[in-house]
Amino acid sequence: MSYNFNTVTDRHGTNCIKTDLAVVRGKPADVLSLWVADMDFPTAPAILEALHNRVNHGIFGYSCLDDEFFAALKNWMQTEHDFSPDRRDLVTTPGVVFGISCAIKACTKEGDAIIIQTPVYYPFKNMIELNNRKLVTSSLYERDGKYFIDFEDFEKKIIDNNVKLFILCSPHNPVSRVWTREELQKLNEICLRHNVVVFSDEIHNDFVYEPNKHTVFSNLSPEAAENSIVSMSVSKTFNLAGLQFSTNFIKNPVLRNKFKIEKDKTGYDEPSLMGLTAALAAYKNGKPWLLDLHRHLQDNITFLRSFLAENLPKVRLIEPEGTFLLWLDFSALGLSDSEIDDIIVNKAKVWLDRGTMFGPEGEFYQRINVATPRPVLEDALNRISEAFKYV
Numbered sequence: 001m002s003y004n005f006n007t008v009t010d011r012h013g014t015n016c017i018k019t020d021l022a023v024v025r026g027k028p029a030d031v032l033s034l035w036v037a038d039m040d041f042p043t044a045p046a047i048l049e050a051l052h053n054r055v056n057h058g059i060f061g062y063s064c065l066d067d068e069f070f071a072a073l074k075n076w077m078q079t080e081h082d083f084s085p086d087r088r089d090l091v092t093t094p095g096v097v098f099g100i101s102c103a104i105k106a107c108t109k110e111g112d113a114i115i116i117q118t119p120v121y122y123p124f125k126n127m128i129e130l131n132n133r134k135l136v137t138s139s140l141y142e143r144d145g146k147y148f149i150d151f152e153d154f155e156k157k158i159i160d161n162n163v164k165l166f167i168l169c170s171p172h173n174p175v176s177r178v179w180t181r182e183e184l185q186k187l188n189e190i191c192l193r194h195n196v197v198v199f200s201d202e203i204h205n206d207f208v209y210e211p212n213k214h215t216v217f218s219n220l221s222p223e224a225a226e227n228s229i230v231s232m233s234v235s236k237t238f239n240l241a242g243l244q245f246s247t248n249f250i251k252n253p254v255l256r257n258k259f260k261i262e263k264d265k266t267g268y269d270e271p272s273l274m275g276l277t278a279a280l281a282a283y284k285n286g287k288p289w290l291l292d293l294h295r296h297l298q299d300n301i302t303f304l305r306s307f308l309a310e311n312l313p314k315v316r317l318i319e320p321e322g323t324f325l326l327w328l329d330f331s332a333l334g335l336s337d338s339e340i341d342d343i344i345v346n347k348a349k350v351w352l353d354r355g356t357m358f359g360p361e362g363e364f365y366q367r368i369n370v371a372t373p374r375p376v377l378e379d380a381l382n383r384i385s386e387a388f389k390y391v
Ligand SMILES: Cc1ncc(COP(=O)(O)O)c(C=O)c1O
Pocket: 037, 094, 095, 096, 097, 098, 121, 169, 173, 201, 203, 204, 233, 235, 241, 246
């Protein structure tokens, strides 16, 4: 590997929510944080260099996209995802969640129903409820360590609630499924049948493990492209969340216009200059770093798998098809969900994301972020194994 992902960088005192919000959020001050989905590594050197150059220029005025940016983005999308967006389809937002909020307002009115597949990334629910829409959930079900979609339940919920919008998580956080083309096609058919617009959150699309393959939702068919908003971002891929820049692709001009109006209403206009600078460098020169990062993540996953087998055999890993967020099942320990969480937070002093945050289906589960140097992961797993030893 050319890049080193095992150097530990102290993030305390850097306005980092992962470390600096521990006490505010009721965790011990010396807790080890493997919760929120950012990475404990500096971004790719090519991106750092581009940012340094921009800093040296010294002027941080209003910014705009240019031909070079779009060419680099298109090349990345084509090479990585077999996806060829038109320039006019692109609408930038300061984040994927911001885009979700715009989509909710563009596609629904207060009281309208929106469906999500739980357990799922918790801001989906928050955005629906904060915008006074009706939350409808269709639970994923688990068989032999893998999660699946209950298509019958999904369609019935849509019909019963007159659902207008579906927020899809693809690849899925936290159950780390990479949905197959066939699964996505079935969802697409159901949504088209009942006039449900699809917001496809594909922020984890650059973390897909062989032999799985990510399918861009709008690549399913021309009808899918007309009926969807596809949202992607280099923020997860290259650890740039704090730079607030993401991309939404909306083929349908009516839908795009409605989305843009909702974005305009917020008063947000030009893209973050540093976000844009970083994204351009990522698309142009980030790939070698990303390949090494994939190797590191897979090594961490292998390490975690054997650590559990040896030291915590009752804790089950849901085998990840993608993402750097692993879903761990603690139910075989015979403890309550609160007891499990209390032991992890207060005895082991490790901060993971408690499964119930993602929906009631997450009871007895915890989500661990393995995008961290090996010594940190090892420390966290040792702490957890020690804490459960005499339980
Ligand atoms: C599925 C999913 N969507 C969106 C986000 C956050 O996106 P942003 O920071 O661009 O709003 C995350 C971060 O964890 C995520 O997992």
